[in-house]
Amino acid sequence: MQCVKVLGGVVGAAALLGLGIILGHFAIPKGTDSPAPSVSVPQDLDLELLETVMGQLDANRIRENLRELSKEPHLATTPRDEALVQLLLQRWQDPESGLDSARTSEYEVLLSFPSQEQPNHVDVVGPTGDIIHSCRRSEENLTGEQGGPDVVPPYAAYAPPGSPQGLLVYANQGTEEDFMWLSNQGIQLQDTIVLTRYGGIGRGAKAVNAAQHRVAGLLVYTDPGDINDGKSLPNETFPHSWGLPPSGVERGSYFEYFGDPLTPYLPANPSSFRLDPANVSGFPPIPTQPIGFEDAKILLCNLQGILAPAAWQGGLGCDYRLGPGFQPDGIFPAGSQVNMSIYNRLELRNSSNVLGIIRGAVEPDRYVLYGNHRDSWVHGAVDPSSGTAVLLELSRVLGTLLKKGTWRPRRSVVFASWGAEEFGLIGSTEFTEEFFSKLQERTVAYINVDISVFANVTLRAQGTPPVQSVIFSATKQIPAPGTSSLSIYDNWIRYTNRSSPVYGLVPSLGTLGAGSDYAPFVHFLGISSMDLAYNYDRSKTSARIYPTYHTAFDTFDYVDKFVDPGFSSHQAVARTAGSVLLRLSDSLFLPLNVSDYSETLRSFLQAAQQHLGALLKQHSISLGPLVTAVEKFEGAATVLGQHISTMQKGTPDPLQVRMLNDQLMLLERTFLNSRAFPEERYYSHSSFL
Template sequence: MLKRYSLLLAAALLASHLAPAQTPAAEPKPLLGFDASGAAAQYQLEAQFDAQLKTDNLRDWMKRMASRPHHVGSPHGKDNAEFMAGLFKSWGYDTRIDVSYVLFPTPKLRVLEMVAPTQFKASLTEKPLAEDATSGLTAEQLPTYNCFSKDGDVTAELVFVNYGVPKNYEELERRGINVKGKIVIAKYGGAWRGIKSKVAAEKGAIGCLIYSDPKDDGYWQGDVYPKGAFKPESGAQRGSVLDMPTYPGDPLTPGYGSTKNAKRLDYKKAPTLTQIPVLPISYGDAQPLLAALAGPMAPEAWRGALPISYHLGPGPAKVHLQLAFNWKTEPVYNVIATLKGNLYPDQWVMRGNHHDAWVNGASDPLSGLVALMEEARVAGELAKTGWRPKRTLMFCAWDGEEPGLLGSTEWAETNAKQLQKNVVAYLNTDNSERGFLFASGSHTLEKFFNQVARDVTDPQKNISISDRRRAYDLINGSPEAQKDARDRADLRIGALGAGSDYSPYIQHLGIPSMNVGFGGEGEGGEYHSIYDSFDHFTRFKDPNFAYCKVLAQTMGRAALRLVNADVLPFEFQNFSNTVAKYGTEVKQLADNMRIETEKQTRLLAEKRYEAVADPTETLLPPKAHEAVPYLNFSPLDNALLKLEQSAQTYALVRKGNPSLTAARKRELDQLLYQAEQQLLSTEGLPRRPWYRHQIYAPGFYTGYGVKTLPGIREAVEERKWAEADEQIKRTAAAVERFAGQVSRAAAVASSPPAQ
């Protein structure tokens, strides 16, 4: 009954939210960057675009490109690149394939066996299925492995470390368990896989195993493949363990392009390679190892769904892990297709998705890539009828994303100066499926993207994808998301961390970026396994390709509006509001740490702290921390005030919509799209200078997960108080530079036309 009431309430709130927005059909909704006549023409163009989208193309291209494994260095990977290049050329694009040369290790030896207290040898193979046509292409498949693991031959007792994140090791240490000299076994989930081996090495472990527990990714979630969508017993998740929070891309060419003759580091000294051997295994192979552990019971929240008692160890299970790799340099093939603008050809709108996969990759990445290809085809057809974009439109299919954003990063580093000069925005997609809109990106594009989402219809519910997302947030969102869904006119987009090809563009070059997709109703356990196939996708992910088509409609609109806008549709009040929210969060973080530290100090003095449930176990007292000082946030507060004022001024000027000459429009556009670069610092973030953006970065210990105001936030989290003071000043300076750029844009926008 409560759920039904919640659904009715959400519907009522949604209806009340929508009511004021209704307008007569004859009056097109306003569009940022367009006057009334321009908006009408743009809507007409988008109707033509929608009418020409064909789901048959999406299906046919996916089936063809997913017919064989297409990892870096594979024949089918190159063939797919050439296939796409041929299509882009036929659609009227100036097309080329740019090649970089990157380190890409592949396994030549994998051994995992338990040597005590009993003998067991892991199979390390995924079972082909008669119901999956491509799962049996074993001769072409990469075996299950973690790319950029270290070579190694180690034997040691095993310790279960839950998800293998720093706080899990704190729990182990309080139980007197030290992983130094041990091999750890961690569950997938909770953080990016590369963090698990990174933290294990920092804690002194000599090897790391990672498995998907069926509670997270298997029969606990539903029927396993092929009966259902979820991970079968032999399924294992391949993936890179490159230390991407330090820098992505080729580990041998940090900060510069990996051209054929580039100077390269010795791979044994590359700082982003994992320092211990690490291997992914199936839950079928993990079960005997975990069942042989003794020692304390794992905390209840750590226990999975295998039919065993989850103990922590160490031992008596002792395992032997031996790995060796072919440390080869391979070419990666980036397909670049360009449709030149007729008014502002030196302003580029980039649209990207990767084309490489760990195996057949129907969902990841082809569900996003075929949408990009259909967008390009239809835009090419429109151009053949006489339409031309004002700005240059570029479609990019990246290679080498899976091992560590290799293709996109090396291309960005090779062409950095030109990209910072010319690129208006970078629009990224990756895998997508049935369900709800998700969008993250530069908050200067938030209002613009809300207008895009407002104008695309969800194929299941026949409401806009924006309204469906709002309804989801009203029911299932966090308390903060529910409040935003009720109170904000615009949906709040997320912040960008890492994990896909937008990273070098926004976080290294300061190019406004978006990452968009759909999900939530196409769940499954196929990720990075042989089961990410056309058969799995068409049964469980998006059988009718309806959401692949909606993704093309969404991103097609975004690209077309950016290339056609009279003035680029950037808006700064949403950005100002969001960064102020981040500022409040980091202040609250410091305050909460202060309160918790004072409480912990008091409890330690009184010898009162929590105990474990099992009376036979002991729990060491928590470590005492030094007092948290009061940090001086006034530089950031003052910078945020200047940002708020400049954003308001620009909004008022644009609302007045003064007429501008072509030269003024060009000057204004450049100020707008290069504003994001003011948020970069030349020094970069502490201990990882490649990441230069002061507002968004992947967390040093979260990987994919974003840290906002990262310099300040991570200094506070790590209790580096002097560094926190320095990062407050550095972040404030970046915000002030940005505010100054917005003020200059407002001055240009308000200048009268030449007489």
């Protein structure tokens, strides 16, 4: 016995708070307390049923879903967002096509909105103080859907209010290097207004970088060279094509973290401890406003100063100069400055998630999660309603089979419609915070389908290594839209591929960053996750993303005419996601291939050897133990794979299969280390920071 120090029994305030949350997890009624599941028959994936589901997923119903979902703007927590909550509830509670149960859960979260009384504005002010040019306060009403009180004017969410004024400087993408370069050119940045273009780094990072150089205010625009392949004229853009109109402005959150800003690591319940908004880190430090390229052109093409480097030039049809200030022989009088008047404010709002549950027949305590966010910036036909339209169609088909008694999955399936994603993945993050332990213990995988169709050319899949094989299996069985005989897989491999040391040429899976609601699942919980969508041919366009992203032009007609006429790509994504879901929920052996981590780890190791080898050698740090670890992993994964093969050939005992599946399910969790990156909120996955 080492000592007699006894710390036990002390109940601190922190423990009490923790307790409240933790008990909440446990107190949720358990799946096993519901009607007793049937005995442990070796229920396995039914390929005929899978075919039935594939056949019933209907393109036209997806189109009608999208029409309804994107009929009106549904910014998070607005009445229309709440109306869609009801729509989802109603669909999932439908007696003929609904799920076992559906419910909402509300969180009180901190959002940011522009003032309705005092609109944000950006103006050029002459030396005598008169306004010479005013930037648009809203997008041009080209289709009748860009007007009205529900269209939120363009703004930078979480940017602070303020009225900075100063000479204009152009800073390219606003990266650290961009600002350093300007500084090294002797360009005075302090007290200026800086104009940057979207791309290169996250939104919030531009403001953080600018503030470090004492910039007073930040403008951000979308360059037609980055989104429209250079096209910028009204007749070359929407509603005449899928291009971004000159007045289009990308809204977005400028918050640097995700989750409710006031309750990091805690669900934003009424009783949770909240930070003082004044002490929140991660908000942009200076007033910031996005503008359209129509206005950016007027500002940027009149700048004085030296010519910007070639890589900083764009598609506005003029030479981009750096400033500071406007050229004396241009349209603005000498000494004209830019004034920004920003009136954003923070508001506590109630945001809802909607959860729809199908109880598993055999293993109700194993969950396959499928989610998308519901909230949009304006109509959000592509983002996120193209995903929600697919979600509703898939849940309808499965719900109908369920209600008919034709089918019940082996494991439980949870459909989720997340709230307030656009402000920083808030609904999904609060959900992972509230049910942290239970989700970690029980979740097989998370499937995210946010934007389901960026364009109608090829599948795009992102995910952690164990999900690669199930995506491959699913896509090999589904015909690709717009081709006569190719599968989605065969079509996909033509556009995005890599040479695998194990498999040869295969489609290439992307890495999951923090672009949608999968982020808290993979980074915070260590759950194998994926994001599925149809996309464009990257060799044919340099567009950063689909052009009307986060603008008032992302409407039903935009999708119907330019993104996916006929909705066959939506159907293809529904089938892919549906097949992946059924394989995960119904297969006796979980279709997660642990061996596919070996290849990824090996490639990380090689990257480390290549990029850090010399540096590590300098400091006498050996990669030997890491090499050994990767080798051990490869060996163990191979042995496990052989063990699964052997068992699959016999008549496996359900309890033995469960033990094996637990290993497959929990593999991703072993990469979690909550103490690894304390400064990177939520990031605990040691392989994918």
